[in-house]
Every structure is written in structure tokens, then in C-alpha cells.
Amino acid sequence: MKIMRCEHPRPDALRVAWINLNGEWDFEIDNALVGIDSHYEKRDSFSGKINVPFCPESKLSGVGNTDFMNGVWYRRNIDIPTEWCGKRVLLHFEASDYETAVFVNGKTVGIHRGGYTPFCFDITDKLENSGNYVTVFAKDDVRSPEQVSGKQSEKLGSFGCFYTRTTGIWQTVWLEAVDACYIERYEAVADTENTAVTFSLETSEMAYGADAEAKVYFDGRLVGEAKTKIFDRAVKFTVSLSEKHLWDIGEGNLYDVVFELSMGGEKKDTLKGYFGLRDVRLTKEGFYLNGRRIYGRFVLDQGFYPDGIYTAPSDEALVFDIEASMKLGFNGARLHQKVFEARFLYHADRLGYMVWDETGNWGWDHTQNTNIYNFLPEWIEEMKRDMSHPSLIGWCPFNETWDKEDGRRQSNQMLDLVFDVTRAIDPTRPIVGNSGSYPCKSDVHDVHDYEQDPEKFGEYYSHIKEGVVKCQLYRVNPRRQVFDTSKNVFVSEYGGIKWVVGEDASAWGYGDSVKSEEEFIARLKGLTDVLLDSEDIFAYCYTQLTDVEQEQNGLLTYDRKFKFPPEVIYDIMARKAACEE
16 A cells, blocks of 8 residues: 655654654444444454545545444554654644544553644553554544534535545654653744744743753844743743845745754754744735735635545645646635645745635534534644744634524624634734624624626625625625624635536536636626725635535636636736735
8 A cells, every 4th residue: 555645744843753654554444333342442453454644535545435434443553763762752643533532552542622633642651662553543423513524514425515524534643752851832923023033932841941942044044043941831032033034925935943952951852843924914904914915815725635535645736736726816715614734834835825724613513602612622723733824814713604594593602702712822813703604703894705797796895885795695684784894805705606627417506607618707707806996805715726526616627627727817816906005
């Protein structure tokens, strides 16, 4: 079985001592959920094989089971290098859906809940001198109202805008060796005005009293350094930079940073990362990047792949999607109803591509306040993972939450709480509180509209200065057409024009399908011109970058073929907007 996705999953947190555990694992489906009581964690093997990190529903996994799977088990032997003797050994999972229990040599090391965010366990004390093995049990119920599931289908097959499910491990699994005195994570906050960066380090308990040093490089040149002493689990310090290189659209200027911890003059930990020097802010006048008012030309990216489902088949596939988007005239994306893998953000960082971070909140019951305990921890994990990426220019914790058909109302109190927590963790970025749905706390007046007639579309957005937006949702409820004019308008979903390459009776899209390529281009231009010509709209987001299974309204096919000459789409999407400098 070919080992795929061999690259380090976290280019922002590199150490020398690490081992990629992707590849062939033993595998077992446990629909009856009897594995725990039957002590599957102690078994020598399972009946099947799977290619990690691909989910068992995918072709690349070698399993290809698209039925519901209530639980799945994994097992593989691990060899610990002799040079790791005396080190702490960390076992990392970049993502596993949904509740994941991890065992080493048949002993429990921990449980993680949440299908989209990374977690790790210190397995040192469970290791033997030889014959070590890891067992993993992932339990997943996509139809449970207590867990987020994004666009995963609650029916047996895909339908509408819901697609093939993902169960269990779907991102890289890896080992790492560290000293007992080490850096657990860091954050970087850029200061463009003073040409500086502030680092926040979170360290292990044994790092108390250690000396911390940060050296910053640009293009190999040392441009700043600073030292501090650690007397708590967290420390914050600022590094002044001798050279100013701004991160910008299409110019992913990145500074490299090397952190070192020493104790009594002995080096204990070396961690390599990077950051970008840039500033984002949202005012009544518009969206600003590095003090320059720009227009957000975003595309909806759902991050599905024909052969890997949630998981890109290769690192090159992640790069392709970003570069394809830029060829079409977009300068960023809404990463929609899914937490994308960290390497996607890395490539966005280095290519100068803006992104909005989102969760897969669909499937989660937002009418019950107690469900906050299932949502908030995972959202905080996502924020902590992504805080330092310069490409990340905004947060969007919720998308299209509605009142239930049985009369239950969404809990604005709960949604507002998530907004407040988001602002407390990160005061530097704008927040879309609830994209395209009934208002809750938000920095943006965010709307979705799939009107296909450009003339009608223009009329709906011609009275923004009076505080009136007749978007798709508000047209059915006139009382909601009036909004606070102090907030900027973001049309974060529009278009969705159906154009099927070939014949597919199951194809689905928004509105009436066009009859020709010429009609598609004319409609796309008509709708987009309305948004670009408005002085009161600071960004658009076109639905969508690629087809996904039966939803065929992408600018590329599901297997990543351009439906139209990219330069034709570029001329429509990238022309200067009325509200940009």
C-alpha cells in the first residue's frame, strides 16, 4: 500500500525529531460498538487494512465503504528510535471524526471529542522497550444533534448540498520527541506600525525557570532577536525587526523564527516556525490590509476531493486549489463548513491568499444552550491552531443557522457567547457572527443571495445607504430588511450558477440552469458587476470553486478541470471595485 501525505503536517511548528505514521494500519468496522467491552484495544490485529490518513469512505483509503459506520478501529506497530531514549514521546492526530480514544500497548492514553481539530497525547509512560503498538477507536454519529458535521450527509447517499461522510482518522498521525522542558505552542501577533512582532509561548510545566530565546530571519538574514525568562506556563515578549517586509495579496513575505529553551546553559528545545507582518481592520469605509482599502474577492471552497473526500490526495492538490482560485481572479476564500488542514493555511500564507476560517456547524443543534459544551471547546482548539497564520483575515463560527421546523428557535444567547469568546481570544480580526442567517452579534452585515437575474439582484442592493438590503432571506421577511448602517455589507454567497460538463441527471445547482457557456458568462458578469459597482459592499464570495459530487455549480469540475478559460473569469472577477483604492 502506497504511503501518501508524507510531509510534515505543521510547517509552523517544526522539530527535527518526528516520525510520520501515515500508511497501512489494521482496520475494523464496529457498527455494534462492542469493541470497548470486548477489549479490541488489546488485539494483535484486525481483519482489514486501511491507508491512513484517508477516511474509510474514500477510495484512497483502500476501504471505500460509504455506508454509516458507528465506530471504527485502527491498529499499527510503532518503533521508537533509540536516540529518543530519555525524551518525552508525543503522539499527534491532526484530525479524527468524531470521538476518538487512543491506546498504547492496550492502555488508555486519552480521549478527544471533535472531528476537525488536532490533539496530542504524551505516551511516554505507556511505552515498552520493544513491541509497541497504537490502537485507536473513533465513534461517529453524523445524525447526532450534539456534534458538528458540516456537509456530511445524514442520509445513506449524497443529496442537495450534502456529500459523502468522513469517519475516523482523516489527517496525518505522527510522533514527536521532546525534552520535558519544551514549547507546547506559540502565537505571533504582528505590529506593522512599529515593525515588530509579539510572541506568546505556552510551555510545559518543567520549563519553569528556563531561558527562552527567539531569533527572527528574513530570507536567511537575522533581522531581530530577544530573550526572556520563563516563570509561568505562559510568557509574552516582543521582538523589534530591522527590516520591514509586509505580507500582502500575492506576496506571501514570511519571516522565519527559531525558538530555543535552555536550562542552566543546556539547550532543551528548538522549535522552528514563521509569521507574516500584516495588519487587517474593518471600518465603515471598508476592509483594510496594511492600511490600504481593498476589495475581498472570495470564492467558496468546500475542500472535498473525489478520491480522498475530506483529505487532499497530495500536498500539491492543496496548492492547486489556491493557485486555480487566483488564476480565476479571486484573492481569497471562505473555507466553508469544514476546518481545513494546517498545510492549506501554510500554502495560503506563502502565496498571499486571504481566508476566512469557519466550522462545520451544520448538524449541531443550536437551539439547545447546553450544546455549547460540544461546540465551544472545538472552536477554541481551531482558533488556537490558526491564530498565527497571516492569511487568516477573519473568523466565521456559524453559517446559516435557522429556527427548527418544529418551532424551536435558535439560541442567539449561545451564538452571541461564541462571538464574545472569539473576540476575547482574538481582538485583531473581524468576525462574521452567523453568515447568511438571522442576525446575532457580528462585525459585518453578512448576506447570502442566489438570485439569478442580474437586474433584480441590482435592485435588491440599491438602497444600502438607507439601511435596506433585500437579500434572499430578508425578502421573505420584510421586517428584517432594515439593518444597522454602521456595519459593512458582505455578500458572502452568491451565484451558484449551474453548469454541467457532460450529462448528469443528478446534477444540482442554484436557480435555473443556463443553456450555454455564453449565457453563463453573461449571468456571472451581470451578478458580479452589481457587487463590484456598489460603494457599500466591501467583499463578495462566489459559490463556488469546484463542483462537489452532485452539486455542480463550480468554476472547476470535481476532478479539477477548468470549465471556462481562466482568463475570461479573471477579467470579470478581478476588475477594480468601486470601494477599493
